[in-house]
Amino acid sequence: MFFIFSLMLSCFNENTNSGDTIDPLFERIPEISNCYEGTLSEIEKQKALNYVNALRLTHGLLPVEYTARKDVMAQSAALICAANSGIKSVPTSENLCYKADGAQGYLDGIVSFQGSATANWQKSEVHINEWIIESGKDSIDERRWILDPFLKHISFGRVIGTPTIGQYKYVSAAVLIVKHNETADLSDFNKEFVAYPQGVYNASLFDPNTFLSFSVIVDKTAKQNNASINFANAVIKVLSGANELPVTDIRFDNRNCGLPNNLQWKVEGLSKNVSYTVNITNVETGNEVKNYEYTFSFK
Numbered sequence: 001m002f003f004i005f006s007l008m009l010s011c012f013n014e015n016t017n018s019g020d021t022i023d024p025l026f027e028r029i030p031e032i033s034n035c036y037e038g039t040l041s042e043i044e045k046q047k048a049l050n051y052v053n054a055l056r057l058t059h060g061l062l063p064v065e066y067t068a069r070k071d072v073m074a075q076s077a078a079l080i081c082a083a084n085s086g087i088k089s090v091p092t093s094e095n096l097c098y099k100a101d102g103a104q105g106y107l108d109g110i111v112s113f114q115g116s117a118t119a120n121w122q123k124s125e126v127h128i129n130e131w132i133i134e135s136g137k138d139s140i141d142e143r144r145w146i147l148d149p150f151l152k153h154i155s156f157g158r159v160i161g162t163p164t165i166g167q168y169k170y171v172s173a174a175v176l177i178v179k180h181n182e183t184a185d186l187s188d189f190n191k192e193f194v195a196y197p198q199g200v201y202n203a204s205l206f207d208p209n210t211f212l213s214f215s216v217i218v219d220k221t222a223k224q225n226n227a228s229i230n231f232a233n234a235v236i237k238v239l240s241g242a243n244e245l246p247v248t249d250i251r252f253d254n255r256n257c258g259l260p261n262n263l264q265w266k267v268e269g270l271s272k273n274v275s276y277t278v279n280i281t282n283v284e285t286g287n288e289v290k291n292y293e294y295t296f297s298f299k
Contacts, residue, residue, distance in 0.1 A: 025124075025158065030079060032161040032171075035097035037079035040071070040158055044124060048156040051125050052146060052176075055132060055205070059147055059198055060191050062184055067153040070108065070177045074157030077105025081173035082159040085166025086113035096165065105157065108179040110142040115168030121160050127174035132196070135207045139251075143213065144258030145178040147194050150223045151258075152184040153177075178258075186220035193217060193292055194259060195278065201298040208270040211249070212238075212278075214292070215259040218285045227254045229261035230284035237279040238267045245269050245276075273299055 030038030045066060053063040076099045081087060083097040090106045091098055112127035131142035145151065155177035163171050195214045197206050219225035231252035238245045246268040254261050263280070270276070274297060281291040 025121075025160070030075075030082075030159045030161055032079065032083050032097070032159065033164055035079065035083065037072075037075040037097075037099075037102075037157075037159060040075060040156065044158065045071075045156050048124050048128065048176075049154065051128050052154060055128070055146060058201070059194055059196070061147060061149050061194070062186075062189065064151050064154050064184075067155055067180070070105070070155040070180075071157065073101045073105040074109060074155045074175045074177050075105075075159070076102030076157070077109060077111065077175040078102075078157040078159040078173040080106075081111055081113050081175070082161060082171045083163055083165075085115060085163045085168055085171055086173070105175050105177060109155075109157075109175045109177040110145055112142075112174045114172045115166070116170045116172075117168065119162070119170045121170070121172055124156070124158055124174060127158075127172070128176070129205060131176065132205060133207050133210055135210045137211070139253070140211055140213045140262060140264050141257050143196060144215065144262060146176070146258075147196065147215075148178070148223075148258035149186060149189060149191065149194060149217060150183040151178060152182050153180045183223060186217075189217075189220055191217060193294075195294050195296070197296040197298060198294050199296060201296060203272055203298050206298045208298075209266070211251075211264040211266055213262060213264040214278075214280060215262050216283060216285060216290075216292075217259065224256070224260060227256070227260035228286055229254065231261070231263045233282045233284065234263060235279075235281045236263070236265055237281075239277045239279070240274055270298075273297065 025044050026038050027041050028039040049066045080091045080102040091103045112130045157175040160172045193216050216229045236247050249266040252263045277295050283290050
């Protein structure tokens with residue numbers, strides 16, 4: 001089991017482009033054509049853990065631990081995704097390289113797929129960035145799992161190579177297992193909400209056209225007790241100094257996805273190197289109506 005000893009936000013500035021040999025990624029290199037999932041290296045798993053925890057630290061969240069108990073599940077799910085040139089639904093026996101462990105990995109994890117016409121690979125951080133940014137999506141799912149304050153463990157899988165079907169010469173699939181029986185101890189945790197983005201963000205971790213999001217923590221003993229939050233009458237204001245920016249596409253839900261409450265919206269006219277203040281008022285948290293405020297910027 002891995003534990004995080006130190007976090008450096010400078011890791012967000014690392015080059016995540018292709019170019020290195022794939023050998024450091026794997027102890028045993030996957031073979032998609034033979035439905036062999038391979039084994040991810042301990043170094044690569046530690047790097048994924050460090051990167052996830054650096055993201056969580058930006059939001060004031062507790063670090064997670066690595067567990068190898070679901071490594072086979074994660075690696076098998078990544079193999080199925082890569083072999084089939086990317087599938088988002090839970091695999092069935094009709095899919096190439098189907099394995100029961102891989103199907104369970106889809107149920108317990110979040111999946112990222114990238115395809116290319118050239119045989120280059122990108123660092124695992126690129127997949128993690130995709131999960132946190134969620135560009136072009138109508139609902140926020142993967143981000144909520146990574147920024148779940150109750151998250152205690154993760155497992156990570158990655159497969160790269162050439163598929164036997166589909167249009168891509170090269171594919172890369174990654175799976176992060178986020179559903180575990182144990183949850184983090186939040187008895188000494190003092191945050192009341194999780195917002196994206198919050199604080200100073202690197203531009204590589206934020207797309208101005210994606211949804212911003214906000215979730216409330218009212219019960220730190222049981223995750224499901226946070227499902228009662230009502231955003232129906234909530235009012236969102238995003239300010240740059242005295243100027244209020246247009247807020248659009250407001251949505252909310254109480255799905256069991258990370259924290260089981262979520263408010264999301266888009267903002268028109270966001271720019272780099274500008275500090276924004278977000279005011280969210282009239283949030284119903286059981287018997288109380290609460291207001292929240294925080295700031296963010298991206299560079």
